[in-house]
Amino acid sequence: KAGVTQTPRYLIKTRGQQVTLSCSPISGHRSVSWYQQTPGQGLQFLFEYFSETQRNKGNFPGRFSGRQFSNSRSEMNVSTLELGDSALYLCASSSQGSPDNSPLHFGNGTRLTVT
Amino acid sequence: QQPVQSPQAVILREGEDAVINCSSSKALYSVHWYRQKHGEAPVFLMILLKGGEQKGHEKISASFNEKKQQSSLYLTASQLSYSGTYFCGTSTGGGNKLTFGTGTQLKVEL
Numbered sequence: 001k002a003g004v005t006q007t008p009r010y011l012i013k014t015r016g017q018q019v020t021l022s023c024s025p026i027s028g029h030r031s032v033s034w035y036q037q038t039p040g041q042g043l044q045f046l047f048e049y050f051s052e053t054q055r056n057k058g059n060f061p062g063r064f065s066g067r068q069f070s071n072s073r074s075e076m077n078v079s080t081l082e083l084g085d086s087a088l089y090l091c092a093s094s095s096q097g098s099p100d101n102s103p104l105h106f107g108n109g110t111r112l113t114v115t
Numbered sequence: 116q117q118p119v120q121s122p123q124a125v126i127l128r129e130g131e132d133a134v135i136n137c138s139s140s141k142a143l144y145s146v147h148w149y150r151q152k153h154g155e156a157p158v159f160l161m162i163l164l165k166g167g168e169q170k171g172h173e174k175i176s177a178s179f180n181e182k183k184q185q186s187s188l189y190l191t192a193s194q195l196s197y198s199g200t201y202f203c204g205t206s207t208g209g210g211n212k213l214t215f216g217t218g219t220q221l222k223v224e225l
Contacts, residue, residue, distance in 0.1 A: 043215035056212040098210030100145050101164060106156035
């Protein structure tokens with residue numbers, strides 16, 4: 001099976017712009033979680049989707065949003081970018097109903113740099 | 116609230132053992148362990164569930180003390196390939212999110 005695919009791998013954006021990141025989970029996986037990884041904060045949970053519904057949301061401002069499509073592919077959007085949004089954004093899929101009792105399979109991430 | 120991992124960093128010689136600890140202030144349902152090598156995605160190592168069930172690689176050993184809300188990952192006879200950052204992720208259950216610790220950097224040298 002193909003792994004979790006995230007596109008693009010790298011992005012450079014300017015403050016105030018918006019960005020959309022894409023994640024294709026492993027075939028058959030219906031749960032998709034998004035994490036922000038920075039050197040100081042580690043892995044911070046953004047949100048989790050299952051069957052097109054957002055089930056959990058982390059403590060991020062409303063500028064961060066996401067959605068999931070019927071084929072389980074997911075996108076996250078960040079509007080009005082700030083310098084502090086520079087980070088590695090990781091997507092992870094899991095095969096079971098909830099990500100707290102089954103392995104997360106991570107993609108290689110999208111490295112976002114905001115200038 | 117993030118679980119606390121210790122130590123923050125450790126350097127081993129090949130063949131030595133190490134223990135990485137993860138503790139939470141909340142009652143936990145599950146503890147996950149992942150390893151991330153530089154520039155790569157985190158890779159699943161093990162899940163420990165409340166009640167004693169474990170899922171993961173046979174060569175990985177870990178424990179979960181439900182009373183203390185603590186978990187430990189045991190790395191024995193370390194190899195160069197064990198180098199990386201180890202993260203624990205905890206969940207309070209109910210299909211809830213995983214909250215990750217800030218990681219333990221492990222380096223194995225010859």
